[in-house]
Amino acid sequence: MPEAGDYLLTHVGFSKKEEPTLLLRRGDELIAVQPLGHTMTLSFDKSQRYCTGWYDMRAGQSHPCPDSMMIGEKYEQCPPCQQRTGFNPAFYHANSVSAQQEERNLEPHFLYLAHFADGLVKVGISHAARGRARLLEQGGKKRPNLRNVPDRTHRQTIRSTNRCATKHRRNTFATKKDRCTI
Numbered sequence: 001m002p003e004a005g006d007y008l009l010t011h012v013g014f015s016k017k018e019e020p021t022l023l024l025r026r027g028d029e030l031i032a033v034q035p036l037g038h039t040m041t042l043s044f045d046k047s048q049r050y051c052t053g054w055y056d057m058r059a060g061q062s063h064p065c066p067d068s069m070m071i072g073e074k075y076e077q078c079p080p081c082q083q084r085t086g087f088n089p090a091f092y093h094a095n096s097v098s099a100q101q102e103e104r105n106l107e108p109h110f111l112y113l114a115h116f117a118d119g120l121v122k123v124g125i126s127h128a129a130r131g132r133a134r135l136l137e138q139g140g141k142k143r144p145n146l147r148n149v150p151d152r153t154h155r156q157t158i159r160s161t162n163r164c165a166t167k168h169r170r171n172t173f174a175t176k177k178d179r180c181t182i
């Protein structure tokens with residue numbers, strides 16, 4: 001566990017080993033903390049937001065913002081760190097994507113449903129190498145994996161996602177017996 005002090009909370013998620021993980025920044029250092037089984041007290045100074053840094057998709061490594069930029073409420077990253085990361089989740093409608101995202105999109109992904117509450121089901125797609133970490137981060141009550149797909153850009157993948165989204169748009173939830181036809 002890190003020593004008591006002031007840190008910038010840059011990420012809350014799960015590791016590939018499915019451990020809850022906080023990523024804290026102190027100076028130029030990023031510290032991954034697994035709080036499970038420990039008692040810790042956190043207090044937050046929300047008077048100013050700072051850039052959470054950037055992520056190197058090729059190396060699978062997070063980096064602190066080199067400029068420690070202050071940012072507005074709508075954002076998590078400063079524009080230069082967004083550009084360094086080069087990830088656009090709405091790339092289906094973008095005119096172009098970064099070279100690193102193009103490479104990432106060509107790697108295996110899987111479609112999933114995340115059930116949050118009555119009438120609220122999300123259809124998503126996640127990078128297969130992340131395992132269940134993305135599903136755990138969603139915080140859904142149940143998270144069935146629907147199908148593995150060879151990449152994120154293939155027409156069939158997009159069509160499958162849209163079909164599942166249409167089928168599960170309303171108060172429905174896919175069980176093992178009620179999988180999407182894709």
Ligand SMILES: [Zn+2]
Nearest residue numbers: 051065078081
């Ligand atoms: Zn930044």
